[in-house]
Amino acid sequence: MCDINISKRFRRQGEMLANRVRKQYKHLRNRFAKKNIEVFRLYDWDIPEIRVVVDWYGGHLVIGEYMRRQSVPEWLPMMGQAVANALNVPMEKVHLKERRAGKQDGKRYARIDHTDKKIILAERDLKFLVNPYDYVDTGLFPDHRDTRQMVREMSAGKDFLNLYCYTASFSCYAAKGGSRTTVSVDRSGSVIQWARENMVLNGINPATHRLVQAHTFDFLKKAAREKQRFDLAVVDPPSYSTTKTRNVAFDIARDHPRLLEAVVGLLRPGATLFFSTNHQSFEPRMDELKVSDMQEITASTIPEDYRNKRKTIHRCWRIKV
Secondary structure (H helix, E strand, O other), X not given: OOOHHHHHHHHHXXXXXHHHHHHHHHHXXXXXXXXXXXXXXXXXXXXXXXXXXXXXXXXEEEEEEEOOOOOOOOHHHHHHHHHHHHHOOOHHHEEEEEEOOOOHHHOOOOOOOOOOOOEEXXXXXXXXXXXXXXXXOOOOOHHHHHHHHHHHHHOOXXXXXXXXXXXXXXXXXXXXXXXXXXXXXXXXXXHHHHHHHHHHHOOOOOOOEEEEEOOHHHHHHHHHHOOOOEEEEEEOOOOEEEEOOOOEEEEHHHHHHHHHHHHHOOEEEEEEEEEEEOOOOOOOOOOOOOOOEEEEOHHHHOOHHHOOOOOOOOEEEEEEO
16 A cells, blocks of 8 residues: 555645646537537646546546556556546546556557447547447547548548558548448457447448458458559558467568558559558658658647647658559
8 A cells, every 4th residue: 555645645646637637628628519529638648747648538537547667556546536526427437547658568458358338429420439448449549530530521432441440430431421432451350340330330331331350461462462442541550469370460660661562552543541650759661652742741630639748649641642
């Protein structure tokens, strides 16, 4: 247990966090309500000694601690209680997570519970199923909500490719934007099923919006052989991944040139590719890509609730073939 001095320090930090979160919630809630956005960020390590991220999920709170060797088990629950009290959220709707940097030997995204509970939340005129209970990630990455809108506005009449699709939020936006077809690829059968549920929730016809469970490079090879072609694509890979059954590892810093080269090979002349990564020390090596234009558009893809002086939540490029 914490000694008295440490407990006092933790309570003081909880009060500071509660004040900051309360102020930010008051600042954001009405403007996001007008846009029908129910998921947004309230705090991300804004105070150096309070190493947490706090996200609002339509009446639920997802609170994650950036773990380090000095972390103690009492601290995160105290922060969670302070934030819950500040926003009048019952503790059964507070979800505490441990966020770990780096590869972590495959443990970073390990399952933390088995409730299989999902709640429906709105983002503009779309709805998505999120699970704040079972994993560190919930099924929706709100930091890319503006990038999704960019894709939607470019989608009419296009054949859209979504690699590392996760729960296919980009594909739902593309379909709602009038894309002719979408193809969404992920190696996980469970997230492909989750993506299917999101499409059904948004009234998207599965006949023209295909979900593919496959390893990305396997799909790219097969699509090249079959001469599949696309007009618009999103590639948002994890920083690291390992396929234990095949002993294949992916590292975005090392592997992005060959990944993007393979994707560009599937794109029609005039097509657009959005490439994003949340790797905090990413160094792009894309000069050899045979494309007509490439621009980093990070600043225009990060919503106001994700702007942070300490770190950039993601980086994003728009690449024209």
